[in-house]
Amino acid sequence: MESMKQIVQVGDMKVGVKGDEIVTHALGSCLGLMIYDPVAHVGGMLHAMLPLSKINPEKAAANPYMFVDKGVPVLFKEVYALGGQKGRLVVKAAGCGSPLGKNEMFKIGERNYTVLKKLLWKNGVLLKAEEVGGSISRTVYFDISSGRVTIRNGRQERAL
């Protein structure tokens, strides 16, 4: 099968199989969630913008991936459909940044992270790794052959 590079836009989700690479750019306060089954070599990435869908149910019905509470469950389901198994999944999170200062209204990134943690906890899923918070913009590369996740911001790059 031909390998593919897939780009996940804001408010979107992509799944892949061995040989694929999934990339998302410009994670500011948005959540980037990567899940991977190292046995089946399948995985997926979500780029969600806002914590709770109740803010705009109409939009959530059209596009669940815009919201953490709706997008995360669909991401898991899509990876299960490719042969992923819950007990084997490696789950990593990135993004959820915030601007400087004390204006709570703009802490959407922190609220995204809180909703994610609650969802995972309720479902008995642990985060294997995370790089969240701060005021940087992150690009995430997710190699579905190896499960390797790389984060880049500006001129710096590191493994997650």
Add this chain to the structure above:
Amino acid sequence: MKQGKKREIISRMNSFPSMSGIAAKVLKLLDDPDASADQVEQLLKQDPSLTANLLKLTNSAYFGIPSKVGSVRHAIAMLGWKRLSKLVMAACVSAITDREIPGYDLQPGVLWQHSVAVSVTAEGLMRELKVAESDEIFTAALLHDLGKLILGGFVEEELDEIEKAAARGIPFQMAEQEVLGTDHAEIGALMLESWSFPPKLVSAVRWHHDPDSAPETNPMTDIVHVANVLCLMIGIGIGVEGLHYEPSVAATKRLGIKPTQLELIASRTLEWAKELADAV
């Protein structure tokens, strides 16, 4: 040394090609109550690429005009005078922001997407907050980062120093001030001032990162400030500086905005911005 740098930046600014001469004349005409649609049409005929962009924007989904608009005369009839002047401005901005901006690490087209996103977000906030309708908000938002076109090259040269300053926890535009003696908001405002834009609009651009320092606060500046941070947060036009800006607590209080309103606008921004940005 900083003052010398600022002088160098301002002299670069003065040699920046002004907006299309035709555009400036059209905008002046649109401000003139005695001007006729005929005159506007005749003028626009002299700048075919500006006219082409104008018609593309007029036909974008954002304005929801049911029939396809193929002529300037038709555009004037469908949009009305005020909206036409906003679109002339947008057509000009698209022509100058569609390239890579060094220093800020913005790929070609990204500053255009950001400018449009902040404009539609600002208009969305204006409606949601029931602030007195103003067509200037759209234009101010569209032009808020104009200074980045000039400052980018200088930021690129001094990026290490600027990032070092920002790492102490000060907002990025303050780090620019510290190292370069000026920042992109100030340069943008100086450019617009030299092109004789209205003072309120110039002020909104000048203080878009720091509305509390403006000599007079006004809702237009506060709205552009909030819309800009929101668009960066959702990744539209986020560059080398990331989210390294400080949203003002006082500005959101002045506007009386609630967190749910901010999130509601955020959930709509992407679609609005796409409708308009993809037209050109």
